[in-house]
Amino acid sequence: MNGKKNIAIVGFGGMGRWHAHMIRRREVCDLIGVYDIRKECMEYAEHKGINTYSSFEEVLADRRVDVVVIATENDMHKPLAIAAMDHGHNVVTEKPVTVSSADLEEMIAASKRNGVIFTTHQNRRWDGDFLSVKKVIADGALGPVFNIESRVHGSRGIPGDWRGKKEHGGGMMLDWGVHLLDQIVNALLPDRKIESVYATMDHVTNAEVDDGFHMIMMLEGGVRVCVEVGTSNFIELPRWYVQGENGTLSTPWDLTQGKIVRCTNWEEKDVVPIKTAAGITKTMAPRTDDTIKEFPIPLIDSDVHDFYRNLVDALDGKANQIVTHEQLLKVMKLMETAFESDRTGSVIRF
Amino acid sequence: MNGKKNIAIVGFGGMGRWHAHMIRRREVCDLIGVYDIRKECMEYAEHKGINTYSSFEEVLADRRVDVVVIATENDMHKPLAIAAMDHGHNVVTEKPVTVSSADLEEMIAASKRNGVIFTTHQNRRWDGDFLSVKKVIADGALGPVFNIESRVHGSRGIPGDWRGKKEHGGGMMLDWGVHLLDQIVNALLPDRKIESVYATMDHVTNAEVDDGFHMIMMLEGGVRVCVEVGTSNFIELPRWYVQGENGTLSTPWDLTQGKIVRCTNWEEKDVVPIKTAAGITKTMAPRTDDTIKEFPIPLIDSDVHDFYRNLVDALDGKANQIVTHEQLLKVMKLMETAFESDRTGSVIRF
Structure with missing residues (x-):
């Protein structure tokens, strides 16, 4: 199973297309096909020369698929992810992983009972x-x-x-x-x-x-x-x-x-108060340049592609997945x- | 009693001096003298040609005084203000009026039982x-x-x-x-x-x-x-x-x-997503110039001297005091x- 992984994308809107764009760099993955319930999204995929599935069931049944990427509305992540995992597929969802921690527990359970990888595209860590x-x-x-x-x-x-x-x-x-x-x-x-x-x-x-x-x-x-x-x-x-x-x-x-401004000398002499319309302030007067330094x-x-590199390494048993179930649960809670x-x-x- | 009022300042540090500076415009008040427990502050006053009192008791006993301005440490406002009011003087304290609402209630009671004005220099309203x-x-x-x-x-x-x-x-x-x-x-x-x-x-x-x-x-x-x-x-x-x-x-x-930036047209066409290192966003993309306007x-x-003008008018029965007891209590609470x-x-x- 080592080597490039075949990815199917479910949900081909903005983020689905972003995933397709990344995967088509073909560095560690291949895009095997996409599916969306919206006809215009399928037409767009075909126009781009991307293979399309005619139903979600067809994705589930495709044994060549290593990973299903789910980039649908947030409330659909759970049913689609659990169905995919129950068909033996590894799963990456877009963020948020789902809409409640109770739902997430069900998804984690599906991952464990099927022995598949399940993680979420927390791309902004990169x-x-x-x-x-x-x-x-x-x-x-x-x-x-x-x-x-x-x-x-x-x-x-x-x-x-x-x-x-x-x-x-x-x-x-x-x-x-x-x-x-x-x-x-x-x-x-x-x-x-x-x-x-x-x-x-x-x-x-x-x-x-x-x-x-x-x-x-x-x-x-x-x-x-x-x-x-x-x-x-x-x-x-x-x-x-x-x-x-x-x-x-x-x-x-x-x-x-x-910028960064660092204090180079806490003690200042001769602080000049700021005069404002209705009063003076020494406390809030700007520091003199000899006591601070700007950097x-x-x-x-x-490179956010590290997410996919890690995913492939995790699938190959060479690394732990970066975005863990515990982390996803922590943020959901x-x-x-x-x-x-x-x-x-x-x-x-x- | 109409006309310019005689002000005595107790506490001649930074804010006491600021009051002296304002009062010495002599528009609606005259500075009749200052008192501070610190010898160097009294010397500074004398150097500036300002009359000094030799004790707080001397301030209390001076029947020419219309208003005592108290600009000491915050914890001293209450005892000094109550003593001044109990000697029939009107009182202005620096802010904060005092250090607790219980203390403030005592100060308000002193104002009422002596029929004198008691207020606080909330200068930053100006x-x-x-x-x-x-x-x-x-x-x-x-x-x-x-x-x-x-x-x-x-x-x-x-x-x-x-x-x-x-x-x-x-x-x-x-x-x-x-x-x-x-x-x-x-x-x-x-x-x-x-x-x-x-x-x-x-x-x-x-x-x-x-x-x-x-x-x-x-x-x-x-x-x-x-x-x-x-x-x-x-x-x-x-x-x-x-x-x-x-x-x-x-x-x-x-x-x-x-600056002020106002929206002139909520609907935008052709929103261009921002590309960041690890993703795109349409939601947070800056607006196009044709939908906003900068002012x-x-x-x-x-003129913060309005504080003194109002004080004098209030003393003369021509206006209500701007900084009221209710306002001071609200902020203290x-x-x-x-x-x-x-x-x-x-x-x-x-």
């Missing part, structure tokens, strides 16, 4: 901005870190498809929150216990599902994490804002526009905790 | 940035507002004086939080009920008192307010970030560096609620 911020923190460039703010701001509401519908697992927490939380609790600070969660959901353009949220997690050791998604933000706040005891990092998505953010190369916090207006112990 | 943001919101330039973020970020910790000591009422909540909360709950949205408070205090440079805090208030009608003070922020986030349904305002303290923030003139939220790690109904 985002260059994330990996760079992770390295800055790990290198201690800011000193001990006590505050991490991760924000993604857009301004066109929720896309006008199933992402706006509750029954399909819509909403920004499941769409983007799942990435931002996975980055922090599974890759940036995986060993740091989450003590509490406070979250409020936005419903600016959509009453049915959240079109954004604000979430605060307190981690052990007094580290505060703020995760925020907004779709009515006509001006973006920084993608990352991180405070350590010796410095601050702030950057938009484009790291070349961001660019080091850029980290990344964290999102459920956030919704509970919003519903009850309270801080929830995690 | 900050130009605040008044401009207030006008933008009131004019409806952003549409219905659902999120208001007010931040003040510095990077030199707490000043190395009594502000770092709990016994003197130190800490950033009492020092700066009192301004930011007063602006929002007493001047920006005074009629909007506060439903809940969640706050976490920072102790990056000081274990005894908070050297910063993050506070989220949910107001009736679903308006979220975030108030934040930091003293370990080597890069500042915007002073104001306000979201309405039709636009966003973001600005540093200097409004000429800020400068209108600058509002303000709000700060106590924030500390309780931090202590218990929970959301507190207000």
Whole structure:
């Protein structure tokens, strides 16, 4: 079984096509075919010279398939994934893996009883901005870190498809929150216990599902994490804002526009107060240049194709899968905790 | 009694000197003298040609005094203010009015039993940035507002004086939080009920008192307010970030560096996804220029001397005092609620 794997994609919308694009690099996988219930998506695949299946059952029955990639509406991940695993296929779902931790437990059980690999495409662990911020923190460039703010701001509401519908697992927490939380609790600070969660959901353009949220997690050791998604933000706040005891990092998505400012000398003489219209302040006066130093953010190369390389290695028994069941469960429970916090207006112990 | 009022200042440090500077404009008040327990402060006053008292008792006994301005450590406001009122003097304290709502109730009682004016110098209601943001919101330039973020970020910790000591009422909540909360709950949205408070205090440079805090208030009608003070922020986030349904305002303290972006057309065609290292996003792609428009923030003139003008008018029975006892109590209870939220790690109904 070693060697390139045959991938079938179920759900050939935006992300299905993205997977096809990646797989067709043919480095570690081959795209054996795609299936979508939408006629126009099948026509698009044919137009692109991609083999199509005439039904999901045909995918299930195709013994050449090594892995089924599921990139449908979120609520369909579970039934399709379990059916595929029960037919002996390995499965990769798009994120979010599914819409509840109870559903996820069923999917994990299907993986175990069939002895197949089941994982989820948490592609944003390979985002260059994330990996760079992770390295800055790990290198201690800011000193001990006590505050991490991760924000993604857009301004066109929720896309006008199933992402706006509750029954399909819509909403920004499941769409983007799942990435931002996975980055922090599974890759940036995986060993740091989450003590509490406070979250409020936005419903600016959509009453049915959240079109954004604000979430605060307190981690052990007094580290505060703020995760925020907004779709009515006509001006973006920084993608990352991180405070350590010796410095601050702030950057938009484009790291070349961001910076690190480190304190080189805590003691300052002759602080000049800022004069504002209605008062003065020394406390908030900007530091003088001889006590701080500005640095660019080091850029980290990344290749999201590592996800597929790892998948193939895991199938060949050469590696453990990177995105584990425990990690998926942790984030799913964290999102459920956030919704509970919003519903009850309270801080929830995690 | 109509006409200019004689002011005595008790506590001649930074803010006492600021009051002296304002009063010596001699527009509506005269500075009759100052008192401080510190010899060097008295010498400074004499050097500036300002009359000095040899004791607080001498201030109390001076029948020419109309108003005693108290600009000492926070914990001294109450005993000094009550003594002054019990001697028939009107009183203005620096902010915070005192260190607890119980203390404040005693001060209000002293004001009532002596029939004197008692108020607090909430000077930042006259900050130009605040008044401009207030006008933008009131004019409806952003549409219905659902999120208001007010931040003040510095990077030199707490000043190395009594502000770092709990016994003197130190800490950033009492020092700066009192301004930011007063602006929002007493001047920006005074009629909007506060439903809940969640706050976490920072102790990056000081274990005894908070050297910063993050506070989220949910107001009736679903308006979220975030108030934040930091003293370990080597890069500042915007002073104001306000979201309405039709636009966003973001600005540093200097409004000429800020902007408003309004949506002029919700529907967009041909959204081009952003390609990032590990994926694409249409949801978060920047808007095209034909659907948004950028505006400068209108600058509002303000004069904090209005505080003294109002004080004199109130003394003359021509106006009600701007900074009322009810407002002071509201903010004091709000700060106590924030500390309780931090202590218990929970959301507190207000």
